[in-house]
Amino acid sequence: MKSLLTVLFLTLTSLTSAYSQDAEKMDATFVGYEDDMYVFTDNEGYRVEFSNISKEASQKYDLTDPMYVGKQFILTFTVDTEMDEDDEEIQVSTIVTLMMPQ
Template identity: 40%
Template sequence: MMKSTILKSIFTVFLSLTLMASAILHDTTNDIKVKATFEGYDEMGYNFSYKVKEIQSTLIFEEIKEEFIEKYDLEGETYVGKTFELKYAIIESTDDDSDEEILVLKSLKLLE
């Protein structure tokens, strides 16, 4: 009986540690999900716009994963005007002289 209780306790601790490590490694608590229209690519980056309560906003991703560029040809005109579901994070710049925030695109899914 005592062995069973000890094994259950060890398993519970191991499972808890595994779940905590997974949450730390795959931190999605700061991810933002939005439906946005692709406006195109220019010298500033990849532009997506969305509207919340009649206020138009634009997201500009200076760099994105190569897989997104290849999958959707975001440097061409094919997907301009198409709606995507974006998941992104806002990362604060590590430069001490700047309060700049960097947008990091984590996932991109065509909705239309």
């Protein structure tokens, strides 16, 4: 019985951690909107691409407008794992909030 409870607990813990995503924050420069992706570079020069943006963030800043290219942003984002059309796991990054530093 004790081992059954342990297995059940571990299974439930792994399921909840797989579906709960923590938001991360970064400072980055907007490179542009390319191939349906929002492209940024971080402070170390690494290219970061986001496939989705929240409605709130897109209403605040229309990143499809070239006027934001080269601008610095503080962004909060999540990374989720989804299945693609070939039943392969892919990571989908979503911008949750955007803010331009003062």
